[in-house]
Amino acid sequence: xxxxxERDGRVTVxxxxxxxxxxxIDHPTLLELLDVQAEIADRAPTGTRVVxxxxxxPAFSAGADLNGVEEGQFATDLRRVLKGFGALPVPVIxxxxxxxxxxxxxxxxxxxxxxxTPESPIGIPAARLGxxxxxxxxxxxxxxxxxxxxxxxxxxxxxxxxxxxxxxGGIHRLGDLGAAREWAQRLARFAPLTVVAHxxxxxxxxxxxEIVEAFEVARSTAWxxxxxxxxxAAFLEKxxxxxxxx
Numbered sequence: 001x002x003x004x005x006e007r008d009g010r011v012t013v014x015x016x017x018x019x020x021x022x023x024x025i026d027h028p029t030l031l032e033l034l035d036v037q038a039e040i041a042d043r044a045p046t047g048t049r050v051v052x053x054x055x056x057x058p059a060f061s062a063g064a065d066l067n068g069v070e071e072g073q074f075a076t077d078l079r080r081v082l083k084g085f086g087a088l089p090v091p092v093i094x095x096x097x098x099x100x101x102x103x104x105x106x107x108x109x110x111x112x113x114x115x116x117t118p119e120s121p122i123g124i125p126a127a128r129l130g131x132x133x134x135x136x137x138x139x140x141x142x143x144x145x146x147x148x149x150x151x152x153x154x155x156x157x158x159x160x161x162x163x164x165x166x167x168x169g170g171i172h173r174l175g176d177l178g179a180a181r182e183w184a185q186r187l188a189r190f191a192p193l194t195v196v197a198h199x200x201x202x203x204x205x206x207x208x209x210e211i212v213e214a215f216e217v218a219r220s221t222a223w224x225x226x227x228x229x230x231x232x233a234a235f236l237e238k239x240x241x242x243x244x245x246x
Contacts, residue, residue: 003032004056010049010188011181012040015056022062023055025103030077037084044090045192050184051088053111054095054177055104060120063102066129066232078103079134082110086203089196091187095180096120096162096171105153106137109144112199115173115180116162123159130231130243132219145170 004015014036016023040048055061064074085092085107094100094111100122108114108122116122124141126133133154142150145160146168152158165171173183187195222228227243234241 022059024065026065059098060100061104118163120162130227132222
């Protein structure tokens with residue numbers, strides 16, 4: 001099992017538990033998260049009223065596990081997990097302590113609220129790997145972290161500390177998992193039907209638009225390129241990638 005689930009009263013803590021891989025997300029992890037989401041949805045709000053999503057030390061999640069990750073089913077199920085946290089009828093708090101990169105940042109922005117230790121690095125280094133995130137991630141990143149930050153992360157591959165994002169509003173609180181648990185217990189006392197209505201209203205602002213054809217063509221081209229293969233190989237071999245735009 002790569003996901004641990006702990007219930008503390010009406011708070012459910014989901015922990016990504018692959019510390020030897022810095023909680024990199026592989027396909028089995030996505031399937032476990034989908035199962036956990038379904039169980040929480042079945043029991044909410046009379047059971048779980050708040051979810052805390054975190055990672056075992058030393059990271060929140062260092063990204064997708066590039067061993068065998070391709071665009072197809074992995075990307076489809078990652079999208080299902082990300083949207084699944086938004087669809088849960090309870091607040092989801094991302095408790096970040098350590099790197100939240102790539103898929104880790106995607107999970108963080110899928111949450112309703114974020115708390116992090118100040119030095120935790122957050123970013124999407126897709127351009128260093130020759131791959132592209134999906135349109136949902138681009139829109140969500142822009143909405144949660146502001147347009148300039150989204151451009152810096154996606155085009156400039158710049159990482160931000162949680163402290164810097166807190167100053168910009170993208171991280172709601174600075175603190176550790178203990179502080180996240182306290183926050184969750186406080187939220188669990190609020191009227192659950194009101195919270196559900198407000199969350200649904202906020203999520204409906206982000207209704208999926210028609211996919212821009214040019215973007216989908218560009219994203220598919222990136223994933224199918226020799227650069228994508230080179231990016232993964234360089235990452236696994238711990239060397240600098242040699243991209244050729246082919």
